[in-house]
Amino acid sequence: xxxxxxxxxxxxxxxxxxxxxxxxxxxxxxxxxxxxxxxxxxxxxxxxxxxxxxxxxxxxxxxxxxxxxxxxxxxxxxxxxxxxxxxxxxxxxxxxxxxxxxxxxxxxxxxxxxxxxxxxxxxxxxxxxxxxxxxxxxxxxxxxxxxxxxxxxxxxxxxxxxxxxxxxxxxxxxxxxxxxxxxxxxxxxxxxxxxxxxxxxxxxxxxxxxxxxxxxxxxxxxxxxxxxxxxxxxxxxxxxxxxxxxxxxxxxxxxxxxxxxxxxxxxxxxxxxxxxxxxxxxxxxxxxxxxxxxxxxxxxxxxxxxxxxxxxxxxxxxxxxxxxxxxxxxxxxxxxxxxxxxxxxxxxxxxxxxxxxx
Ligand code: KG4
Ligand code: ZN
Numbered sequence: 406x407x408x409x410x411x412x413x414x415x416x417x418x419x420x421x422x423x424x425x426x427x428x429x430x431x432x433x434x435x436x437x438x439x440x441x442x443x444x445x446x447x448x449x450x451x452x453x454x455x456x457x458x459x460x461x462x463x464x465x466x467x468x469x470x471x472x473x474x475x476x477x478x479x480x481x482x483x484x485x486x487x488x489x490x491x492x493x494x495x496x497x498x499x500x501x502x503x504x505x506x507x508x509x510x511x512x513x514x515x516x517x518x519x520x521x522x523x524x525x526x527x528x529x530x531x532x533x534x535x536x537x538x539x540x541x542x543x544x545x546x547x548x549x550x551x552x553x554x555x556x557x558x559x560x561x562x563x564x565x566x567x568x569x570x571x572x573x574x575x576x577x578x579x580x581x582x583x584x585x586x587x588x589x590x591x592x593x594x595x596x597x598x599x600x601x602x603x604x605x606x607x608x609x610x611x612x613x614x615x616x617x618x619x620x621x622x623x624x625x626x627x628x629x630x631x632x633x634x635x636x637x638x639x640x641x642x643x644x645x646x647x648x649x650x651x652x653x654x655x656x657x658x659x660x661x662x663x664x665x666x667x668x669x670x671x672x673x674x675x676x677x678x679x680x681x682x683x684x685x686x687x688x689x690x691x692x693x694x695x696x697x698x699x700x701x702x703x704x705x706x707x708x709x710x711x712x713x714x715x716x717x718x719x720x721x722x723x724x725x726x727x728x729x730x731x732x733x734x735x736x737x738x739x740x741x742x743x744x745x746x747x748x749x750x751x752x753x754x755x756x757x758x759x760x761x762x763x
Contacts, residue, residue, distance in 0.1 A: 406730055408479045409502070410723025411463065413455040413486025413495030414515045415540065416446045420459075421719030422477070425727050427525055431470035432720050433462050444574035451491025459498045466719070475506055479725025479735070484512035485743030486541070492742040509735040511726045514651040516748050517714050518721040519683040520548055525724040529681055532674040534705075536663050536696070539684030540566035540581070543659075545610050545666045546748060547674060548681075552726045555673070555747040557666045558610025565655055566686045568614035572621050572651055575634050576644055580718075586648045587689050593642070593649030598624055600654040602661070610666045612658055621651055656692050658710040660699055667703055680705045687716035 406425035412418070421432035439455045440446045467474055482499030485492050496512070503510035519537055521527045532549045543560040563571070566583055573582025578589065600620050603613035624647060630638040639647075663680070670677055680700045686692065687709050700707035714720055729735070 406479075406727055407477050408481050408511070408723045408730055409463070409466070409474075409477045410457070410513070410719045410721070411480070411482040411495045412518075412717055412719045412722045412728050413459060413491045413498075414483045414485065415491065415717055416440055416451050417717040418455050418458045418462050419719035419722075419725045420463045422466060422470050422472065423525065423720055423723035423727055425731055429525075429532035429720050430472070431466050432718065433469065434718050435462055441580055444580050445570060446488065446580075448488040448490055451488055452494060455491045455494040459494055463498065463502070469605075474502065475759055477506070477508060479503075479509045479726060479730045480506070480509055481511040481513045481729070483515040483518065483722050484736075484740060485515065485542065485746040487515055487744065489742060489744040490538040492744070496740070496742045504738060508588045509730070510738055510740070511729050512736040512740040513722050513725045513729070513736070514746050514748060515717075515722075515725050516542060517552070517554075517747070518725040520546070520554070520652075520681075520748070521551070521725050521728055522683055522710040522714050522721040523681040523708045524728070525720070526710050526714065527552070529679045529708050532677045533679035533681055534666060534677065536659060536682045536687075537684050538565045538659065538681075538682065540564060540570065540757065542684065543612055543614070543686075545663060546747070547670055547677075549674075550687075551725075551732060551734065552747040552751070556747075557669055558612060558662055560612045560614060561604070562613050562615035563618060565612070565659065566684070568618050568655065569686065571618050572648075575622060575625055576639070576647065578634075581685070583686060583689060586652060589645045589648035589693065590652045590691065591649075593645030593647070595649035595653040597646040598650035600650055602654060602658050605658065605661060610662045610669070612662055614658070615725040616657065617651070617654055617658075621647060633670045652689070652691055656695050658697055659692065663696070664703075667705065678706050680707050682707075682709045683715065685716045688712045
């Protein structure tokens with residue numbers, strides 16, 4: 406079973422070929438550089454850039470594999486959630502190929518693709534506990550099977566990646582913020598600035614990062630005379646200390662709520678042994694090492710995709726396509742791209758599960 410995966414839901418135009426033997430045959434990722442100066446992704450610019458590059462990215466993916474398009478068994482495309490212009494470009498390309506090649510089409514939920522990637526790269530078994538943390542989403546879920554998720558908690562405002570991006574923007578570090586903050590943090594003192602841990606004491610598994618971001622803004626403002634953060638005079642060490650303190654606060658919040666979720670996971674799925682982190686923020690090595698430590702203490706197996714497969718890519722879409730194809734889960738060509746597409750829309754809620762932002 407060989408599946409072509411197409412990703413275009415945010416600022417990566419990507420394609421990959423993956424088979425059911427867990428082999429990545431070929432992968433191409435183009436990260437759009439057009440957004441750097443804006444401190445975030447501009448949807449209209451992203452959609453145009455996807456349209457401009459999607460064909461060559463798919464062609465390049467086949468060329469690198471020395472394969473012809475007719476050798477695939479199915480076409481999978483990220484069909485949401487995401488920026489609708491970009492998603493539509495990828496879905497249209499996927500449907501057109503499926504129609505021309507007379508192969509089945511698979512509409513992949515971008516979040517499901519993040520969620521399942523660790524099963525491609527490690528031996529992760531259903532059911533498992535997932536911390537899904539990216540630029541647009543931050544959720545804790547039980548993954549029972551393909552298409553079957555129970556959401557235990559979610560952010561009630563910003564996603565963790567969004568907070569990384571906004572703090573980086575305030576510090577003038579550019580976009581995407583996560584990798585820059587992580588780099589700066591290695592030089593900083595994580596205990597220098599006292600930052601809040603929003604929702605830390607709430608009994609549920611929900612998260613919140615908006616207040617944390619505001620607290621960082623206040624610190625930066627204290628380095629100005631006029632309260633305009635662009636006028637802040639920060640030494641490199643101050644910046645590094647802010648980054649380290651912020652990264653620690655985010656990590657503390659994620660770990661604390663994941664620990665609560667482990668309790669629910671154990672009660673709901675006593676046979677479950679695996680904990681997975683996925684999504685762009687899962688590329689953060691500080692977070693990964695703390696999660697690994699916590700899982701070891703809890704007697705659970707920790708897995709994370711390799712760093713290159715944490716941020717958006719075609720491999721994750723192709724692999725989700727493989728998981729769906731082996732179960733015969735195909736979609737009609739009239740499937741409509743979905744800007745919002747909660748993972749747990751068909752699943753029963755666990756006791757105490759949160760549910761605010763899809
Ligand atoms: O999964 P992704 O590529 O796109 C979405 O689906 O949102 O995630 C992108 C997010 C961005 O917010 C970016 O700043 C964050 O992942 N990110 C990181 C790191 N690398 C990427 N956050 C923290 N540390 C990193 N090393
Ligand atoms: Zn993503």
